[in-house]
Structure formats: C-alpha cells, structure tokens
Amino acid sequence: MQPDQAVETTGGVSRETTGRVSRETPMNTATETTEWPSPWDDDLPLAREAQRAVKVLNPAGDVSMPRPGRRRVMGVANQKGGVGKTTSAVNLAVALALHGNRVMVIDLDPQGNASTGLGVEHGAGTPSIYEALIESVPLAEVTQQVEGIPNLVCAPATIDLAGAEVELVSVVAREHRLERAINNYPFELDYILIDCPPSLGLLTVNALVAAKEVLIPIQCEYYALEGLGQLLRNIELVKVHLNQQLQVSTILLTMYDKRTKLADQVEQEVRSHFGDVVLKSVVPRSVRVSEAPGYGQSVMTYDPGSRGATSYFEAAEEIAVRGAAMGAN
Numbered sequence: 038m039q040p041d042q043a044v045e046t047t048g049g050v051s052r053e054t055t056g057r058v059s060r061e062t063p064m065n066t067a068t069e070t071t072e073w074p075s076p077w078d079d080d081l082p083l084a085r086e087a088q089r090a091v092k093v094l095n096p097a098g099d100v101s102m103p104r105p106g107r108r109r110v111m112g113v114a115n116q117k118g119g120v121g122k123t124t125s126a127v128n129l130a131v132a133l134a135l136h137g138n139r140v141m142v143i144d145l146d147p148q149g150n151a152s153t154g155l156g157v158e159h160g161a162g163t164p165s166i167y168e169a170l171i172e173s174v175p176l177a178e179v180t181q182q183v184e185g186i187p188n189l190v191c192a193p194a195t196i197d198l199a200g201a202e203v204e205l206v207s208v209v210a211r212e213h214r215l216e217r218a219i220n221n222y223p224f225e226l227d228y229i230l231i232d233c234p235p236s237l238g239l240l241t242v243n244a245l246v247a248a249k250e251v252l253i254p255i256q257c258e259y260y261a262l263e264g265l266g267q268l269l270r271n272i273e274l275v276k277v278h279l280n281q282q283l284q285v286s287t288i289l290l291t292m293y294d295k296r297t298k299l300a301d302q303v304e305q306e307v308r309s310h311f312g313d314v315v316l317k318s319v320v321p322r323s324v325r326v327s328e329a330p331g332y333g334q335s336v337m338t339y340d341p342g343s344r345g346a347t348s349y350f351e352a353a354e355e356i357a358v359r360g361a362a363m364g365a366n
C-alpha cells in the first residue's frame with residue numbers, strides 16, 4: 038500500500054463504511070460483515086492490507102456472501118465505452134464466486150476484454166458465445182472454467198462476434214438467442230453477468246432480453262451522464278416490447294477520484310437521481326485495477342489487499358445482500 042492510500046482508511050474500515058453508509062440502512066448486514074477483525078496492530082498499513090487480502094481471497098472459505106433465492110441474470114450495460122463495464126463484470130463475478138456463489142460471465146463484447154481479464158482462451162477458433170448465439174451450440178459447450186476460481190465459468194468472445202451484430206439480423210428470434218442459450222444451460226448458477234459491448238445494437242438487446250436486471254456502471258468523470266437517457270429509453274423499449282421483467286436494479290460508480298470536486302458532484306447527482314439503486318460502495322480510480330487485466334487476472338487476485346479489490350468486494354457484498362432479500366420471486 039502507498040503511504041497516501043493509508044490515509045484513505047480509518048482503522049482498516051473503508052471510507053464507504055465510515056462515511057456515507059448509515060448503520061441504520063437496510064444494508065446493515067452488508068456493512069456489519071465488512072468489519073475487519075483486528076488480530077494485528079491496525080496502525081500498520083501492511084497489517085491492514087494483509088487483513089483485507091485475506092478477506093477478499095477467502096482462502097479458508099469462511100466468508101460467504103448470501104446466495105440469491107433464484108438465479109440472477111444481470112446485463113452490465115452502458116453504451117459509452119471505457120466506463121468500467123468489463124472491469125466491473127469481471128471483478129464482481131470473481132468476488133461473488135470467491136464467496137460461495139456460482140457465477141457465469143458471458144463476454145458479449147467482440148473485443149473480448151472480459152475473456153482477457155479472466156484469463157480464458159479466446160483466440161480465433163475457440164468455441165465462444167458466437168457459436169451459442171448464431172449456431173445454437175449449447176452454452177455448456179462453449180463455457181470455460183476460470184483458472185483458480187472454482188465457482189466461476191466464462192463464455193468467451195472471439196473476433197467472430199464482431200460479425201454477429203449483422204448476422205443476427207436475419208436469424209430467427211434474433212432478440213431471444215441469448216435468452217434461449219441461457220435457459221438451456223443445464224447447471225445451476227446463482228449469477229450470470231453479461232458484459233455488453235459499448236453500443237445499443239442487437240447484441241446488447243439480446244443481453245437486455247436475457248436479463249432481468251441491468252447493472253449500469255457510471256464513470257465519475259465529465260459527461261458521465263451523457264447518453265444515459267438514451268440507454269434508459271432503450272431499456273424501456275425492451276421492457277415494453279420484449280421483456281416486461283427488466284429493471285435497472287444496480288448502479289455502480291466507478292473510477293472515483295477523491296481529489297476532484299467533479300467526482301463528488303457526479304456522485305451526488307447520480308445518487309439524487311437514482312436513489313437506492315446506486316450501490317453505497319464506490320470504486321476508486323486505481324492503477325492496480327487497470328494493471329490486473331494485463332496479467333489475465335481480476336484485481337481481486339492480482340492485488341487482493343488494494344483499495345480497488347476491497348471496493349469491488351464491498352460492492353459484490355451489497356449486490357448479494359440485495360439478491361438474498363429479493364427472495365425466490
């Protein structure tokens with residue numbers, strides 16, 4: 038941990054849990070379970086970092102996030118590129134899987150960044166989500182186990198997916214291909230996170246039809262909310278015509294730079310507009326988060342003691358607690 042990062046925490050408890058998270062909120066269980074035990078001197082940044090790493094990696098399997106009453110399918114969408122869709126899909130999936138949930142990541146972006154970030158094979162010729170969508174190959178035949186994360190599988194994207202947007206146009210039930218693939222998947226899952234491309238074309242529509250929930254990452258930067266209206270209108274269109282159950286259940290603020298006033302303004306604006314849908318945990322801008330994909334890893338395993346890993350752990354915990362509260366309906 039860098040010396041300046043140590044200032045961000047108070048006694049090992051993150052800013053989110055000491056600051057804006059009220060202990061009276063319904064998220065009580067989430068915040069209570071994020072208290073760090075203190076077997077070491079909390080004043081030592083290294084000890085704190087080690088404690089965080091143990092909590093995030095969960096080697097003994099004793100930290101579990103509640104499982105939902107039914108499988109949750111979440112499309113991670115925002116038609117802006119570079120807002121943290123892939124980073125969030127990958128890290129939330131790993132966090133949930135490391136803590137007792139069975140998770141699938143579907144890489145629906147032809148760039149294949151989620152596949153890269155999870156270290157799964159996605160070179161040309163690899164069975165991928167393209168075959169599942171266009172050629173009706175069962176999803177179970179294209180998913181791969183993510184190395185080192187027993188409860189996590191990934192349906193990778195290869196370069197073939199770049200053509201799918203056009204090819205889908207003439208395919209039967211073109212908006213329902215992903216939904217069908219998911220519904221025919223024979224193994225039990227708690228979460229399916231779909232990493233959408235930065236557009237509102239047929240691939241994203243397939244995700245919005247297959248999902249019940251949309252998770253929108255919002256970057257705490259200039260123009261963060263630009264284009265959001267268009268995404269929300271599209272979600273509404275899909276809801277009216279194709280998938281009545283669809284709802285924006287989760288908004289995650291990413292790349293928060295606490296040194297800028299702007300990040301704070303964006304946060305306030307998003308919270309006042311979207312209320313409780315916005316997760317209390319905020320993902321800071323962190324070099325460690327951006328380095329991790331270069332090693333085919335999530336930040337959860339690349340640097341589990343870092344602030345980035347801790348914030349994704351906390352966000353995943355909030356998502357899990359909400360999911361458990363939703364019950365089986």
Ligand SMILES: Nc1ncnc2c1ncn2[C@@H]1O[C@H](COP(=O)(O)OP(=O)(O)O)[C@@H](O)[C@H]1O
Nearest residue numbers: 118119120121122123124292321322323326327
């Ligand atoms: N919290 C963060 N701190 C620093 N860099 C980040 C963070 N989240 C994402 N990035 C980097 O920003 C870029 C865009 O993120 P990405 O998740 O790929 O966005 P999207 O999928 O929306 O295009 C990537 O290079 C990623 O590594």
Ligand SMILES: [Mg+2]
Nearest residue numbers: 122123146150
């Ligand atoms: Mg992406």
